[in-house]
């Protein structure tokens with residue numbers, strides 16, 4: 001089968017390998033998926049470029065295949081599979097890839113059935129592929145700050161009234177999903193996104209936020225002992241400057257969820273959070289896989305798919321998503337998809353059509 005992989009660190013070394021062995025099931029819960037679209041995320045870029053000191057080639061396996069989710073069709077299941085797995089044969093699914101296996105820049109992938117969800121007939125593959133990493137991260141970070149999302153819609157038309165959610169870095173894939181999922185369940189929540197440009201501001205409003213401020217204007221929201229934000233989700237590295245602004249505007253008993261890491265997390269000053277009796281949590285979408293699927297991420301994706309089905313949310317597709325042919329063929333070129341997802345200034349989600357017919 002054909003994969004896009006790297007035998008060395010650095011985006012430049014990403015290239016096609018045409019005779020990579022097709023995966024096969026190892027455990028009874030494994031399924032083999034013919035990939036239609038791969039999800040694209042900043043982590044793909046980071047993994048290809050972040051060379052540990054002294055390392056020449058990616059560890060463990062060559063080629064190193066990134067891509068951490070997508071959509072496709074279940075082509076086979078394990079010979080030892082139970083009824084539940086067999087019922088998935090030939091189904092259209094969305095999946096999260098286990099980061100310790102080969103990724104989704106590939107024609108086929110081995111996945112665990114506990115992280116796949118069936119795509120309803122009326123939802124196209126490309127829209128479903130925008131869910132796994134960004135959608136689940138959004139879903140889980142909202143739960144962390146106390147804004148649980150269900151597919152029943154809002155508990156009442158006034159849900160969220162008098163409360164404010166601040167999203168730091170709102171226009172990218174995760175921010176777009178957070179805004180939409182929060183809006184679908186909390187119609188009266190005041191959603192404020194930080195942005196770096198007018199384009200991003202338009203995008204965030206299209207996703208459903210109430211207003212935007214510049215990334216470095218967080219303090220203008222109203223800080224001090226009372227603060228003004230009940231919930232804060234931070235999608236950029238919490239440097240001390242950023243984190244101090246967040247603790248300034250946090251309301252007493254408020255919640256901050258940190259989704260992006262970086263050196264800043266080694267030395268965060270919690271004094272003002274302590275003073276406000278606030279909660280700081282962290283969010284990593286792969287943690288559940290690492291400890292044996294402790295979260296039902298298949299159900300999270302199913303909830304998002306049902307919300308899409310009832311039009312309470314829409315897939316936040318980046319304007320370039322339909323660059324179908326060149327997306328896969330030119331992913332590794334200068335200015336190709338891998339550079340775009342690593343730019344740090346995405347609007348919405350980019351997904352990549354995987355070529356299967358000599359492409």
Ligand SMILES: NC(=O)c1ccc[n+]([C@@H]2O[C@H](COP(=O)([O-])OP(=O)(O)OC[C@H]3O[C@@H](n4cnc5c(N)ncnc54)[C@H](OP(=O)(O)O)[C@@H]3O)[C@@H](O)[C@H]2O)c1
Nearest residue numbers: 169171172173174195196200215236260283284285345346
């Ligand atoms: N922990 C996890 O499991 C997990 C999962 C997914 C993503 N992430 C991380 O979460 C972050 C967002 O992911 P994503 O997929 O949404 O990325 P993305 O689609 O590439 O979007 C990047 C966002 O960052 C914003 N941004 C750029 N500079 C900023 C700054 N100085 N301050 C605040 N925001 C800034 C951009 O806004 P403008 O263009 O308007 O500046 C854009 O909205 C990334 O760091 C990613 O690695 C973590």
